[in-house]
Amino acid sequence: MPTTLGSLRRLLLTPSLAEVTFAERGFPATPSPATRRLEAIPQAVICGFEWGIDTRDQWELERRLELVEPEQVGFAFEGATMAFTVLDAMCGGRGTRTRDLLNGPGRPHVPLAYIGIGFAMARLPRKLWRRVLPEITGSPFHPTMSWLAVDGYGFDRAYFDTKRWVHQQRETKPYPWQDCPAYFPRAFDQGVGRALWFIHGARPLEVAAAVDRFEPRRRADLWSGVGLASTFAGGCPADELATLPDLAGQHRAQLALGMVFAVKARDYAGFVPAHTEAAASALGGVGVAEAVVVADETAVHDGGSDTEPPYERWRARIASRFQAGVPRLPAGAFEKRSR
Template sequence: MSTVLGALRRLLLAPSLAEVGFARRGFPGPHLAATHWLEAVPQSVVCGFEWGIDARDQWELERRLELVEPAMRGFAYEGATMACTVLDAMPGGRGTRTRELLLGPGRPHIFLAYIGIGFAMARLPRPLWRTVLPDLPGMPYHPTMSWLAVDGYGFDRAYFDTGRIVDAQERPKSYPWQGFAGYFPRAVDQGIGRALWFVHSARPADVDAAVRRFAVDRRPDLWSGVGLAAVFAGGCGREELVRLREAAGEEWPELALGAVFAAKARAFSGTVPGHSEAATEVLAGMSVRDAAVLADDVADDLRGSGDVPPYEAWRQRIRQRCRDLRSAGPVR
């Protein structure tokens, strides 16, 4: 078994841009324009990670990140947050890089920043996980949305260990994140669902088939992850999105739930690409603006109970509101 120090040394070796490409990962499908776009997502994360490791100070890191085109900038902040989390956790680390980044220039990208923390968790020894979430006073949605860190952990495991996590459907060991060990596997599955969108190059038929190979009880959270990825990352046109919505069938509310979360994240970042607007309309039946308002409308007085954290209480309310809106009229 490797030592903690040995594992931490390897953290400094970020994957190359080619290594995160679909061909190198063995993901099927032709190399089309949509594939190139989707590949740019993990490549942006890698760039953000490398900049976060190398930057002399936060000003330099911010300047580098601001050079990334707006639609991809949040993904670069994912990587930068991952780097800051790693540096904070390492012996001798300053311990405040992540906090300073997220309370400063990373604030608009807080949703993706949580995911970046999850990427770091996938490489850090578990005893260090209790230190990775910074205190963010006054930050909206914190710590409720910190479950996206677990989502990020699940995505990373599925993307880089596809044979075990996707093909063999291995369930990662649980962990008492925010005191809710029983919910941990569900948040992991949300991240695995997001990864399926990339693993199958945003092809609805293949994504649907991949979801249905999992146990029935895991599919709702997988569909939620698919919806989040389809809206935030994009990768296909309207006709394909309609097929994706139809493929989800009775689990459409889960797809819509993920779409609303992604729309909220995009709206909060201040950058809403055309693909996010189009996908939110098809998958959730509303505009990005309306989806963001919906998410905020049901966010008051969130409380956990039993094995359900406040994060899931929020998801339940959004899911139910999507059902109610659909019953009032067909999704366009």
């Protein structure tokens, strides 16, 4: 059951379901069954946040999340992680809700949970950010892919303050996430790219035009965000999806890079929807199993620099596989994965 304090927090911090619809946000997307499916994604995040901020314990939250259909449950975990991150921050960073969630039932959804941490960051002062990332044990993503929290922060800012971050194309200030402040704006832009997929209702021509309005130096990161969103969230007919690589032009490898991370996250969570399979083929010329192998074979978890943390080295290695077209996988890759 909800608590009185939890209900007050929910009322103060949570947008209504109507507030995240494209019409309410003023997005130029045309209403359609596809846009309604896309709108259901931020609504699932809100439901997860409300449950997380309201429930008395993790057991109750787990029972609620079990009711969500497989395609949407990761987004509900995003919202729940956002709520727990806010609650932990209110305890001076000493709370353990987020850690316990991601070391427990949230483990299959860690990539999306990072994004939920980013949503919380958008509502917390920067001085509290240094303690928002919990220690996660036994995850192949931690802490390398915790940059998805910064991605989530960028998505949130672009979605809820579109004028500033999309129309005016403002740039965020660096922050020493993982001791790499110079990379922070790039990860932020990757989230902005994801948001463009939603803002323009998964219409490739409009999304490409929006990317092209940004400075050339920012477009590679934006296109990788488009690749991740279009693969993970869907919302676009297969024939239109197939136009994205040509629209991305010189950045088609970054588009494929985003696709690979999305496929890996879906596969790790144990549910790969049909639209993700279609995107793997359309954006990279590979199947789901091949995309997962690419992600695994290129993984980097150490080394790097202020401008190129391990996460970016991993991304660059994936992109390089697609620079000359469909990647050639190492001999025995599928046998290794099956073991």
